[in-house]
Amino acid sequence: MTMTTSLTAAPVPMTAAGRTARRTRFLNWIAVHSLAIAAALFFLLPFVFVALTALMSDQQALTRDLWPDAWHWENLRTVWETPGFLTWWKNTLLYAGLGTALTLLSSIPVAYALARFKFRGRNLALMLVIATMMLPPQVVIVPMYLFWAKQLHLSGTLWPLIIPMAFTDAFSIFLLRQFLLTIPKDYVDAAKVDGCGEFKALVRIVLPMARPAIAAVALFQFFYCWNDYFGPQIYASENPAAWTLSYGLESFKGAHHTNWNLTMAATLLVMAPVIILFFFAQKAFIEGVTLTGVKG
Amino acid sequence: MTTAVMKPGPGLRSKQRRDRLRILAFLSPWLIGVSVFFLYPLLSTVYFSFMKYDGFTPPTWTGLKNWSYVFNDYPFFWPALRNTLWLVIVMVSLRVLFGLGIGMLITKVKTGAGFFRTAFYLPYLAPPVAATMAFAFLLNPGTGPVNNILGSIGLPQPGWFNDPSWSKPALTLLALWGIGDLMVIFMASLLDVPQDQYEAASLDGAGAWQKFRFVTLPNISPIVLFAVVTGIIQTMQYYTQPLVAGKVASGVIGGSGQQFQPGYPENSTLTLPQLVYNLGFQRFDTGGASVVALVLFALAMVFTAVLMRRRSGFLGTDD
Numbered sequence: 001m002t003m004t005t006s007l008t009a010a011p012v013p014m015t016a017a018g019r020t021a022r023r024t025r026f027l028n029w030i031a032v033h034s035l036a037i038a039a040a041l042f043f044l045l046p047f048v049f050v051a052l053t054a055l056m057s058d059q060q061a062l063t064r065d066l067w068p069d070a071w072h073w074e075n076l077r078t079v080w081e082t083p084g085f086l087t088w089w090k091n092t093l094l095y096a097g098l099g100t101a102l103t104l105l106s107s108i109p110v111a112y113a114l115a116r117f118k119f120r121g122r123n124l125a126l127m128l129v130i131a132t133m134m135l136p137p138q139v140v141i142v143p144m145y146l147f148w149a150k151q152l153h154l155s156g157t158l159w160p161l162i163i164p165m166a167f168t169d170a171f172s173i174f175l176l177r178q179f180l181l182t183i184p185k186d187y188v189d190a191a192k193v194d195g196c197g198e199f200k201a202l203v204r205i206v207l208p209m210a211r212p213a214i215a216a217v218a219l220f221q222f223f224y225c226w227n228d229y230f231g232p233q234i235y236a237s238e239n240p241a242a243w244t245l246s247y248g249l250e251s252f253k254g255a256h257h258t259n260w261n262l263t264m265a266a267t268l269l270v271m272a273p274v275i276i277l278f279f280f281a282q283k284a285f286i287e288g289v290t291l292t293g294v295k296g
Numbered sequence: 297m298t299t300a301v302m303k304p305g306p307g308l309r310s311k312q313r314r315d316r317l318r319i320l321a322f323l324s325p326w327l328i329g330v331s332v333f334f335l336y337p338l339l340s341t342v343y344f345s346f347m348k349y350d351g352f353t354p355p356t357w358t359g360l361k362n363w364s365y366v367f368n369d370y371p372f373f374w375p376a377l378r379n380t381l382w383l384v385i386v387m388v389s390l391r392v393l394f395g396l397g398i399g400m401l402i403t404k405v406k407t408g409a410g411f412f413r414t415a416f417y418l419p420y421l422a423p424p425v426a427a428t429m430a431f432a433f434l435l436n437p438g439t440g441p442v443n444n445i446l447g448s449i450g451l452p453q454p455g456w457f458n459d460p461s462w463s464k465p466a467l468t469l470l471a472l473w474g475i476g477d478l479m480v481i482f483m484a485s486l487l488d489v490p491q492d493q494y495e496a497a498s499l500d501g502a503g504a505w506q507k508f509r510f511v512t513l514p515n516i517s518p519i520v521l522f523a524v525v526t527g528i529i530q531t532m533q534y535y536t537q538p539l540v541a542g543k544v545a546s547g548v549i550g551g552s553g554q555q556f557q558p559g560y561p562e563n564s565t566l567t568l569p570q571l572v573y574n575l576g577f578q579r580f581d582t583g584g585a586s587v588v589a590l591v592l593f594a595l596a597m598v599f600t601a602v603l604m605r606r607r608s609g610f611l612g613t614d615d
Contacts, residue, residue: 029406029407032401032404032405032406033405033407033408035401036401036402036405036408036412039398039401039412039415039416040411040412040415040416042473043415043416043418043419043473044415044418046419046430046431046434046473047418047419049433049434049441050430050433050434053433053441062439063439064439064444066441066444106325106326106329107325107326109321109322109323109325110322110323110325110326112322113319113322113323114323117318117319117322119316119319125323125326127604128330128334129326130600130603130604131597131600132330132334134529134596134597134599134600134603135334135593135596135597136532136533136568136569136592136593136596137533138533138535138568138569138572138573138589138592139338139341139572139589139590139592139593139596140333140334140337140338140341140589141337141572141573141576141589142337142340142341142344142572142576142582142585142586142589143336143337143340143341143344144333144337145576145577146340146351146582147336147337150351164329164333166325167325167326167328167329167332167333168325168326168329168330173326198318223421226423227423227424227425229424229425229535229536229540230535230536230569233573234573234577245423246423246424246425246426247425249423249425249426249429250425250429250540250543250544253429253543253544260433260436263429263433264429264430264433267426267429267430270423270425270426271421271422271423271426271427274421274422274423275418275421275422278417278418278421282414285417286417286480289476289477289480289481290480290481290484292481
């Protein structure tokens with residue numbers, strides 16, 4: 001029973017009832033943590049198997065072995081040096097970086113207007129934002145493709161993916177607006193009494209307070225671009241120099257169709273930045289997810 | 297405000313105009329965006345659904361021909377719709393149940409909570425293509441680790457992505473792996489349930505199940521509904537995972553110039569968004585693609601309307 005003693009915060013008098021209560025709590029602790037460990041295995045083992053296979057030799061990756069005989073770290077270098085891989089990285093960073101910056105620039109004023117200003121048609125505007133947020137991108141893809149390819153001659157580039165972000169992203173507007181609603185109006189009013197214009201009040205007062213939501217939107221947009229497969233497939237597939245990681249990765253499987261080790265090494269290299277970024281920005285992520293589902 | 301009772305003089309009118317211009321200025325990126333990237337293409341889709349158009353020669357009017365082609369002669373429409381129904385019923389409900397379970401579990405974990413929360417959340421971040429390729433490897437029937445382990449403990453070894461009756465369960469497993477977003481949402485709402493309600497229930501002698509049924513569930517039901525409806529809307533957009541899983545499992549080489557007939561094996565991984573791609577970009581049948589796109593639009597909007605109606609608080613208030 002020494003173990004249970006260390007688990008209870010306040011010492012309970014050693015009555016028979018107290019002992020049963022403590023035992024129940026201990027068993028509960030064991031049950032919860034066993035379940036949690038089982039769940040953690042389910043969530044983490046896929047990463048482990050992918051990593052182990054990524055470090056196997058070509059031959060061993062085709063066997064049923066789970067553990068590498070020798071650690072082939074050079075697989076990562078082979079993938080890195082595969083023609084195109086570096087270009088895909090650059091393209092993905094361009095798409096995700098520029099896309100995120102443009103989304104923030106365009107969405108913040110719109111979200112602010114929808115959260116703060118009263119005007120006719122505001123509810124209709126909000127409903128349209130939500131409708132576009134829920135809309136599968138495939139619904140409008142045919143005319144959009146024709147527009148970019150036939151009228152602007154920009155297919156085979158990343159511009160059809162990046163330029164629309166300068167004209168807002170519905171999800172970002174929605175998330176920002178939900179957050180801006182929680183900022184008391186008085187702050188802005190006080191700033192205006194002090195002679196701030198609406199725009200100045202937004203930049204000086206509201207934006208610093210909205211930093212968590214802005215960070216969340218930036219992260220979500222960055223990952224949306226990083227993960228996007230459909231967009232690059234539609235607009236960039238005809239030109240390998242414009243492929244992104246998500247799109248290139250799938251064709252990488254083709255170039256190395258029997259080499260599970262290299263394919264998994266590439267998979268790992270595409271997953272890695274997202275996961276590294278997560279460890280730097282955990283809080284913003286969790287807050288962002290919560291904001292979309294719970295607030296409001 | 298004293299100005300409210302004054303007759304609108306020239307000063308007030310110009311202030312109103314200034315206000316209106318300011319609102320327009322703030323909204324302008326969105327006004328342009330929603331017109332160019334939403335309303336215009338949506339109307340075009342309606343227009344193209346009545347036209348014969350291959351993307352090269354000028355469109356000509358064909359009336360309802362595209363519609364009857366998609367519903368009667370295009371062999372992939374009904375399988376794709378059936379798959380969508382399967383995914384909505386099985387995948388969405390399992391995801392909500394599992395997400396709620398994991399969310400409840402994480403609120404009970406006392407030791408190492410940070411580690412477990414990160415572990416449960418991490419797969420949600422894996423890029424869909426990478427995650428799907430990882431699962432195509434893990435569930436690969438010949439040498440994949442999962443069947444390897446199943447075999448070693450004497451369990452049957454399914455064909456997963458290579459077997460039409462197992463491909464959707466395999467996709468469901470992949471979806472359950474990426475449950476992190478739902479876990480966080482459920483976790484937050486579970487922590488918001490007032491503790492005194494549990495204490496009151498305890499005093500009334502309620503057991504664990506009764507507490508869940510009569511305290512937890514009523515408190516989190518808006519979030520459950522939110523998760524179900526957004527899950528259905530996500531299913532309407534389900535594209536990358538079934539396509540990549542089919543490609544990898546069938547051994548088709550991806551990349552430019554390669555034609556992949558989606559749905560491998562035996563149309564079991566077909567979804568409606570894939571049909572838009574197949575018709576519009578592989579068969580150059582703009583009209584047919586537009587019809588499928590409109591069906592997709594109708595379905596997505598029905599569920600969006602449900603979401604907005606049932607969660608009137610969804611939009612929040614401004615005061």
